[in-house]
Amino acid sequence: MKIFQSSKSFHQAFWGATLLSFIIALIGLLVIFFGERYHLRLVYAAYVNLLVVLGLQVFMGNTNITNLSHSAFMGLGAYIAAICVTPVQIKKLSLPDAPWGLNTFELDALSSALISLTLTGFLAFLTGLVIVRLSGIGATIVTIAILVIVHSIFMHRTDIFKGKQAFFGIPQVFDLTSIIIISIAVIFIARFFRESKWGIQLRASSDDEKSADAMGVNIYRLRLLAWTLGGLILALSGICYAYYLGTISARPFYFSHVFLTLAMLILGGMRSITGAVIGTILITFGLEGVRFMETGPVILGLKFPEMLGLSGIALGAVIVIIMVVRNGGLVGNFEIEQVFIKTRKKI
Amino acid sequence: MIDYVVQQTFNALSFGAEYALIALGLAIVFSIMGLVNFAHGEVIAIGGYSMMVMAAIAFKNPIIIIVGAIFAAVIMAIFLERIAFRPVRYADATTGLLTAFGVSLILQNLFLLLVSPRPIAVTSMYFLDWPIKLGTIRISSLQIFETLATLLAILLLVLFLKRSFLGIAMRAASLDFEMVRLMGIRANRVIATAFAISGLLAGIAAIFIIARRGAVDPTLGFNPVLKAFVACVVGGFGSLPGAVLGGFLLGALEVGMLVILPQSYGGMKDAFVFAVIAIILVWRPEGILSPQKEKGDKI
Amino acid sequence: MLFVNNLSVFYGKIKVVHNINFTIEEGSCVSLLGPNGAGKTSTISSILGTVNSTGTINFCNEDISKIQTEERIKLGISIAPEGRRVFSNLSVYENLYIGSAIRKDREKADIEIEEWFNVFPILHERKDQSAGTLSGGEQQMLTIARALMGNPKILLLDEPSLGLAPMITKKVFELIEKLKAKGITILLVEQNATEALKLADYSYILNSGKIIAHGNRNEILKKGDLMSSLTGVEN
Numbered sequence: 001m002k003i004f005q006s007s008k009s010f011h012q013a014f015w016g017a018t019l020l021s022f023i024i025a026l027i028g029l030l031v032i033f034f035g036e037r038y039h040l041r042l043v044y045a046a047y048v049n050l051l052v053v054l055g056l057q058v059f060m061g062n063t064n065i066t067n068l069s070h071s072a073f074m075g076l077g078a079y080i081a082a083i084c085v086t087p088v089q090i091k092k093l094s095l096p097d098a099p100w101g102l103n104t105f106e107l108d109a110l111s112s113a114l115i116s117l118t119l120t121g122f123l124a125f126l127t128g129l130v131i132v133r134l135s136g137i138g139a140t141i142v143t144i145a146i147l148v149i150v151h152s153i154f155m156h157r158t159d160i161f162k163g164k165q166a167f168f169g170i171p172q173v174f175d176l177t178s179i180i181i182i183s184i185a186v187i188f189i190a191r192f193f194r195e196s197k198w199g200i201q202l203r204a205s206s207d208d209e210k211s212a213d214a215m216g217v218n219i220y221r222l223r224l225l226a227w228t229l230g231g232l233i234l235a236l237s238g239i240c241y242a243y244y245l246g247t248i249s250a251r252p253f254y255f256s257h258v259f260l261t262l263a264m265l266i267l268g269g270m271r272s273i274t275g276a277v278i279g280t281i282l283i284t285f286g287l288e289g290v291r292f293m294e295t296g297p298v299i300l301g302l303k304f305p306e307m308l309g310l311s312g313i314a315l316g317a318v319i320v321i322i323m324v325v326r327n328g329g330l331v332g333n334f335e336i337e338q339v340f341i342k343t344r345k346k347i
Numbered sequence: 348m349i350d351y352v353v354q355q356t357f358n359a360l361s362f363g364a365e366y367a368l369i370a371l372g373l374a375i376v377f378s379i380m381g382l383v384n385f386a387h388g389e390v391i392a393i394g395g396y397s398m399m400v401m402a403a404i405a406f407k408n409p410i411i412i413i414v415g416a417i418f419a420a421v422i423m424a425i426f427l428e429r430i431a432f433r434p435v436r437y438a439d440a441t442t443g444l445l446t447a448f449g450v451s452l453i454l455q456n457l458f459l460l461l462v463s464p465r466p467i468a469v470t471s472m473y474f475l476d477w478p479i480k481l482g483t484i485r486i487s488s489l490q491i492f493e494t495l496a497t498l499l500a501i502l503l504l505v506l507f508l509k510r511s512f513l514g515i516a517m518r519a520a521s522l523d524f525e526m527v528r529l530m531g532i533r534a535n536r537v538i539a540t541a542f543a544i545s546g547l548l549a550g551i552a553a554i555f556i557i558a559r560r561g562a563v564d565p566t567l568g569f570n571p572v573l574k575a576f577v578a579c580v581v582g583g584f585g586s587l588p589g590a591v592l593g594g595f596l597l598g599a600l601e602v603g604m605l606v607i608l609p610q611s612y613g614g615m616k617d618a619f620v621f622a623v624i625a626i627i628l629v630w631r632p633e634g635i636l637s638p639q640k641e642k643g644d645k646i
Numbered sequence: 647m648l649f650v651n652n653l654s655v656f657y658g659k660i661k662v663v664h665n666i667n668f669t670i671e672e673g674s675c676v677s678l679l680g681p682n683g684a685g686k687t688s689t690i691s692s693i694l695g696t697v698n699s700t701g702t703i704n705f706c707n708e709d710i711s712k713i714q715t716e717e718r719i720k721l722g723i724s725i726a727p728e729g730r731r732v733f734s735n736l737s738v739y740e741n742l743y744i745g746s747a748i749r750k751d752r753e754k755a756d757i758e759i760e761e762w763f764n765v766f767p768i769l770h771e772r773k774d775q776s777a778g779t780l781s782g783g784e785q786q787m788l789t790i791a792r793a794l795m796g797n798p799k800i801l802l803l804d805e806p807s808l809g810l811a812p813m814i815t816k817k818v819f820e821l822i823e824k825l826k827a828k829g830i831t832i833l834l835v836e837q838n839a840t841e842a843l844k845l846a847d848y849s850y851i852l853n854s855g856k857i858i859a860h861g862n863r864n865e866i867l868k869k870g871d872l873m874s875s876l877t878g879v880e881n
Contacts (some may be wrong), residue, residue: 066441130625134632136440137383141580142628144573145621152618259452266445309460309565316452323446324434512752515740519733526731529694531719531748531796 003196013195016337020191020277021184024050027281028180040176046284047179048241052261053268053276054190055233059226061270062199064206065136068258069127069143072150073231075253076120077238079154079161082170082248084112090169097159109173113239117232124231125224132223147258154250166247174243182240186233191273191335193229198222203271260287263315266322269329274336279329283318290314350483355602361490363598364497367591368552369575370582371504372545374590377579378521379541381440385447386427387575388568389454390546394420394553395563396462399469412471416557417550424546425539436538451569458565465564472558493555500551501591504544508587513540521585577624583634592636597624647672647831648693648800653701655688655855662688663855665701670800670833675826677834677842680852686835687728689852690804693833694718694725706799720748722799726806728835730785732792734778738769741777741788745795755795762791783814790821800831807838819845843867 004010024047031043056070083091084107091103107115127146131139154161161167193199202222242248260283268279296306322329369387376384397419401412431450435442476489508514513536520527520537528534549568556571557563574597579585582593600623604616627635648670655663663685670676678686692699695715703711710718719725733741742762746755763770766787772780777788786806793801803822807815819841826832826845836842843849849866851859859866 064441066444130629134628137444137584138580138628138632138634140383140444141577142625145577145625148573149618149621152615156615156618259448262445262448307460308464309456309458312456313453313460316449316454316456319449320431320446320453323438323442323449324431327435327438327442512743512747515736515744516747519736519740519744522733522735523731525696526727526733527744528715529696529719529725529727530744530792531716532744533716 003192003198005197005200009195009200010192012335012337013191015340016273016335017184017188017191019336020187020274023277024183024187025180028176032176042284042288044176044179044244046280047176047183048237048244049261049264049284050183050277050280051179051186051237051240052234052257053264053280054186054273055230055237056261056265057230057270057273057276058190058193058233059223059230060265061272061276062194062202062206062226063223064203065223066140067143067230068140068262069146069150070230070234070261071253071255071257072147073120073124073234074238074241074257075150075154075250076123077116077235078242078248078253079167079238080119080235081112081116081239082167082242083160084115085109085171085243086167086169087171094162094168095159099159102160109171109243113236113243116239117235120235120238121228121232124228124235128224128227128231131227132220147254151250151254154253161250163250166249168247170242170246170248172244172246174240179240179244182236186236187273187277189229189233190276193226194273198225202226259315263319266329267318269331269333271328271333272331272335274334275329275331278331282330283315287311287314354484354486355606357484357486357490359599359602360595361493361598362601363595364494365552365555365571365594366575366578366597367594368497368500368548369571370578370590370594371501371587372548372552373572373575373579374582374585374587375517375541375548376545378585378587379517379524380432380436380443380538381585382432382443383440383447383576384432384545385444385572386431386450386454387545387549388566388570388572389451389458390420390424390427390549391553391556391568391571392454392458392563392565393423394550395469395557395567396458398471398553398557399462399467399563402469402471407471409471409474413554416553417547420550420553421543421546424542424549428538428542433535455565455569462565466560466562467564468562469557470561472554473561475555475558489555489558496551496555500548504587507544513537517541577621580634581624581627583637586634586636589634589636593634600624647706648833649702649704650689650693651702651704653689653692653699653703655685655692656698656700657688661855663692663699666850666852666855666857668850668857668860670831671848672831673829674847675822675832675834675845677836677846677849678852679836679839679842679849682837683854684852685855686852687804688855690725690802690833690835693723693802719796723802724793724796724798724800725802725804726786726789726793728804728808730782730789732777732780732785732788735776737774738777738780738788739773741792742769742795745792748796758795762795766791781814782810783817786810786814786818787821790818790825794825794830800833801825803832803834803836805835805837807836807841815841 028043031039035043052070052074056067060067083102086106088104088106091098095103131142134142155163205219205222264279264283265276266279267283268277269275290311293304294307294310296304369391373384373387376382394416398412398416401415406412427450431446432443435446475492476487479486479488508518516527516532517537517540524534527537552571556567575594578593578597579590581596582589582591597620600620601616604619608616608619651667652665653663654661654665666689678689680686688697691697693703695713695718701711702709705721705723708721710721733744739759742759743755746752746758749755763773768784769788769791772784777785780788790803790806806818806822810818815838822832822834822845834842834846843863843866846863848862849860850857
């Protein structure tokens with residue numbers, strides 16, 4: 001099956017992904033060798049967010065439909081894997097009322113991850129069947145519905161998910177090296193999807209549905225593909241999150257996280273993988289700086305007041321400024337290999 | 348039994364009235380500009396915070412507070428349009444939507460930063476809320492006020508849109524914005540009016556929300572607007588009657604869920620409501636009363 | 647009254663109208679002809695100010711090239727656009743009412759609307775109906791009446807006969823003839839060259855963004871071959 005329209009597409013995708021992977025690996029290795037624990041955690045979180053942003057990009061960047069449910073799929077991936085992998089003794093303690101014998105078995109990390117991917121992917125597929133048939137804003141509203149429903153289930157069915165309380169005891173099998181490898185893999189996947197015939201057809205159709213239809217492009221099927229692929233990546237991000245922290249709760253998988261990762265994608269540029277990476281890096285480190293200011297630090301002898309809310313303002317400002325000044329994001333359609341390879345102007 | 352039904356109907360009506368009020372504010376802006384105004388919740392919140400300020404300055408007269416709150420909301424809406432939305436006026440819908448998101452984030456956190464992350468008591472509107480007994484039925488006066496206020500607002504809006512020049516111009520603008528400009532009517536004026544109206548509706552909603560809650564916090568408008576959105580989409584995004592229909596439908600659904608769901612599932616009411624909404628959308632993707640497409644013009 | 651000099655129109659970087667000049671005298675009827683894609687509507691749009699253009703546009707001794715669209719309309723330029731563009735969910739009456747936007751004496755609008763109902767009894771019959779339910783020809787009458795509600799100094803007519811049956815087209819051109827007789831200044835853009843040439847005092851032929859011929863009625867008809875090949879009018 002021919003996936004790429006031309007070998008040129010393939011080469012661009014390959015080299016672009018390779019370059020980005022190099023950057024990701026470099027940062028990661030620097031932190032592993034020279035960083036303290038705090039830095040390790042920060043970068044790990046950044047890479048988890050990168051996975052989320054990439055999962056978001058695969059759908060939003062190619063269909064131009066705003067998706068607000070991504071944190072829900074991340075949560076699903078995290079919880080399903082967590083429930084499967086946590087040792088039975090711990091589960092008996094933390095989930096005494098678990099139905100369906102959920103607290104009677106435990107699986108190894110790999111199987112748990114695979115089950116999580118399968119189940120979440122399946123849920124993504126089901127919800128996708130609904131979403132892809134809706135128009136832009138209608139689809140967005142349904143994604144909001146998904147976010148609220150999933151969050152509500154997490155918070156309410158404490159017998160399975162523990163709600164606000166921490167679900168603890170997850171074996172911490174991942175470290176920075178693991179997520180570097182996974183990030184690299186996902187960068188390649190996202191990039192290849194973008195340059196594949198599906199990605200190109202999707203982007204062309206998102207601008208004009210009727211003509212795409214007339215040209216025989218089945219836009220629903222393409223959207224479903226992008227949505228499900230995105231869902232799988234999001235599930236993976238959740239698994240990485242759980243397998244590192246060892247403890248998860250329902251709170252993070254809601255609007256704040258949605259806005260944070262959305263801002264990362266928008267800042268970089270939602271149509272490009274390079275943009276996703278750049279946006280994630282900039283906001284992760286930028287936010288650390290802002291959070292530092294929020295605590296009311298003393299700089300050069302000057303005592304700054306505590307300014308809670310500054311990070312939210314900064315985030316919102318980033319989104320607004322980008323939309324007003326450069327709504328394609330910092331890099332627009334640009335992909336990193338274009339610095340080295342001359343390409344004709346992309347759509 | 349009858350009493351229970353009547354009581355729940357009142358509940359549904361007043362919930363629905365509030366959603367309809369907020370949904371209308373969203374629909375007006377969308378129908379003219381194609382902008383999904385996520386910052387609408389913060390316009391409501393400004394109404395609440397202005398009440399807090401006025402109460403702090405020892406304004407006791409409720410009329411002043413009510414007028415002040417509505418005024419603040421209108422000014423805020425017009426201000427937001429001028430500063431944040433005009434630059435992206437002619438961009439695509441996604442850009443506008445995301446801009447509104449950003450604005451919403453900024454405002455919510457400004458409230459957090461400049462006022463307080465915690466709810467602040469505003470009790471000036473409590474006088475609106477007293478229990479009324481009709482036989483064995485117990486309802487609150489607030490429910491009656493809110494329903495009446497909403498119906499009045501809808502009536503006035505309809506009159507405005509049908510009888511006044513600006514209102515007719517706005518209806519024309521929602522059909523063909525450029526053509527309205529080609530009639531010599533200033534785009535800025537039409538849009539500012541739309542935002543002013545949405546601010547007015549937001550201000551009224553704020554009064555009732557504060558009357559019920561007795562406190563204002565940064566996320567005051569967030570959840571109501573979320574629900575109002577859903578109401579709009581179900582009713583047909585951009586259609587004014589659709590917004591009203593969607594609002595009342597949502598109110599009925601919520602009350603219905605509260606009645607039907609067993610106690611233990613009560614906390615998941617929102618999830619069920621959203622699920623039903625999703626189903627409606629599958630059946631009618633464009634909403635129940637989607638705005639009519641351009642008729643005529645056979646070119 | 648309208649004097650256009652060195653006008654070029656751009657869509658992004660693409661130039662679609664190349665440095666054209668034309669003049670419209672007060673009280674005259676000027677037509678702009680040419681095949682599809684010649685740049686006729688772009689020219690109209692530049693007069694209205696809805697596209698990027700360079701050059702000078704002089705209206706009643708005032709340079710309007712930098713003025714906003716709405717202000718230009720207020721100066722007295724009015725348009726009955728291509729495709730009619732009536733406000734489909736508004737009633738016939740409301741459409742006409744909106745047309746009176748630039749009048750200072752809007753209360754008198756009702757009187758003027760009554761006059762138009764006399765000229766077009768069919769519009770009176772349908773005055774509360776949605777404009778979108780009118781036939782093509784009725785919509786054309788409506789859009790012209792709407793354009794005149796503001797007592798404009800010049801009326802721009804963009805392809806009034808487009809998509810209309812020959813019988814209706816005839817009625818439309820009869821109306822334009824009447825307007826001419828009233829002394830209204832008209833710029834008529836048309837693909838239907840036969841009728842346009844008959845009506846117009848002066849005509850410009852546009853092709854690929856350039857004016858390739860112009861002249862009054864007699865002069866134009868003499869340029870036989872040119873005319874036939876471009877506009878399909880047999881000489």
